[in-house]
Amino acid sequence: MVAQRRRGGRPAAARKGQWTAEEDEVLRRHVREHGPREWSSIEARGLLPRNGKSCRLRWVNKLQPGLRTGCKFTQEEERMVIEMQAKVGNKWALISKQLTGRTDNDVKNFWSTRKKKLARMSKAAAPAPPPSRRRSSSSSRALPSTPTESCSLMKDPFQESSSSYHVGESSHQACTAMENQLTTDAQSPGRLPAYECSLGLPAPESLTGLPAPESPSWPSSGELALVPAAECMRNPAPLMLYPAASGDMASADHSGYGDELACLQPVLEFQPIQPYGLEDDMVFDELSPATLDFFDQPPPPPPLIKW
DNA sequence: AAAGGGTCCAACCGCACCGTG
């Protein structure tokens, strides 16, 4: 360490790269003596050839007690991150405060990985031929699979009637790609009856069991609630995709909104929709018969996709 | 068994904010 200092007391150029156990120990000792502050003094006093920022980062992300490094995000943690990201945006530090033992870096990495994965799925879906309204039964593996993507799926309660999804075409394609992957997963025979896609719309609390985000754009009714793209961008939150029989909703009048939706980032996330039933006070008074069937199905087992 | 591609995650970078002199 000291040997790395230049003559004259000026610290050598700060070292970069992986930390050694010795460096960690020096950093721990510094924190024991001074608390988690005065990071710059570590370099200034020649304790470590690391700049203050690097020291702070090392402490925050790896050395401070109580961290849950090395274990994957639980479903609950993932749900919280997704939920909070929809509410507050990329405020990783804020989000991480809600997750015991997780750092902003952890959350950021989790989200980044997830985003890349979904972008790839979306891209893989993009060149697909124009989507037919009927669901493909292709068993070809459209997308790569990794252990962390292994899924178990609820049985399709709609049988062949759930042959289409009402969503912008690009999103439809992404859904199809996702579905292809899921349905061909050896561990996961079955199909997803519906997806929840984070395109920009909040899902009703009555459906998700989760509090709806406060939003002036909260749709009051409609089978597929749509808002203009600009509002979607301002207010990213889950959008519900409802399955329906072939054709019926294709004609559904999304008057004027289809184009806006189609231009959105196709699909940001997929999750199986939580089981739910129709509530008396629901405002879905214009549901198609097929969609009503959907809600009439007995609740499937709880969720299932592990990202 | 090897190559290629994907995932994970530690660490760096640049910028913004804040307190202090």
Place this chain on the structure above:
DNA sequence: CCACGGTGCGGTTGGACCCTT
């Protein structure tokens, strides 16, 4: 008010590891 140093935060990168083919 301003300059400056320290700190915090979000975005990005690079490498190790893992999985699939």
